[in-house]
Amino acid sequence: MLANEILGSEKPREKLQNYGIESLSTSELVAIIIETGTKNESVLTIANRIIMKFKHVAEMQYASLEELQLINGIGLAKASKIMAAVELGKRISLVTEREEIVIRCPDDAVKLVMPELAFLFQEHFHCIFLNTKNQVIYRQTIFVGGLNASIVHPREVFRLALRKSAASLMCFHNHPSGDPSPSSEDLLVTKRLVEAGNIIGITLLDHIIIGKNKYISLKEKGYF
Known part of the structure; x- marks a missing residue:
């Protein structure tokens, strides 16, 4: 079996553990955040639907809680996790952009x-x-x-x-x-x-x- 076939058959968490976070696709990252699928759909199917909702992944930062819940398979808990992950990324980016935080007063x-x-x-x-x-x-x-x-x-x-x-x-x-x-x-x-x-x-x-x-x-x- 080819290496990419092995990667494709693995669940996101297993793939992360075996190959590192950089090996995950955007959909797989979202799948890890929302954790579970529904009775009829896998977590990756729902993650793909979330990604397809936006023209570019960067547009996710502008989505509201209500907008995310309009996506089939996304309730309040999953929408909250997505928004928390996006906000954490924004805050990390904000700090990274500064050379140093200086306290003057x-x-x-x-x-x-x-x-x-x-x-x-x-x-x-x-x-x-x-x-x-x-x-x-x-x-x-x-x-x-x-x-x-x-x-x-x-x-x-x-x-x-x-x-x-x-x-x-x-x-x-x-x-x-x-x-x-x-x-x-x-x-x-x-x-x-x-x-x-x-x-x-x-x-x-x-x-x-x-x-x-x-x-x-x-x-x-x-x-x-």
């Missing part, structure tokens, strides 16, 4: 984290690590849960900062209540992070509390 940083933190139902403590040019080199959520000094330990924050060779960092956490006003625990955590950073030589540039579509910079407010 609190607002620059907030624009980066607000979409993720503003509407969470639990407190998340998130850090952005910067180089000497204030370019973002790494970011990560380090703690999830109620913010207090016993949980948010400087050791964990600065261990990661050292591992990433960061020159400075900015910390963020959200208030699920929507009110970004700092609590006494917020200020205590900030004080400990500033002190630890001064000892290690990695500057805490800011600690920003995210509320619902608003934020408070503890640095701007003069808390440290």
Whole structure:
């Protein structure tokens, strides 16, 4: 049997595993995203129908949830998966097009984290690590849960900062209540992070509390 016949007979996931993501056709990529077919049609048949709906695959980025659901075999769940995959691709492309993300002021940083933190139902403590040019080199959520000094330990924050060779960092956490006003625990955590950073030589540039579509910079407010 010829190699291309072998490829053609394999399911998309098997083909990906055996030959890599680059070996998959556009229809096979869509088939992996939507995962399943229907009682009467295979997943590849439905994936092909989706591709044929558009003159070019790039036009998929403009499709609405309702438009995708008009395709036979596509319900809300599959349409949502397609839109999520397209949006993720757009966001990756947007970041790739930039040489570096540079943080010049609190607002620059907030624009980066607000979409993720503003509407969470639990407190998340998130850090952005910067180089000497204030370019973002790494970011990560380090703690999830109620913010207090016993949980948010400087050791964990600065261990990661050292591992990433960061020159400075900015910390963020959200208030699920929507009110970004700092609590006494917020200020205590900030004080400990500033002190630890001064000892290690990695500057805490800011600690920003995210509320619902608003934020408070503890640095701007003069808390440290």
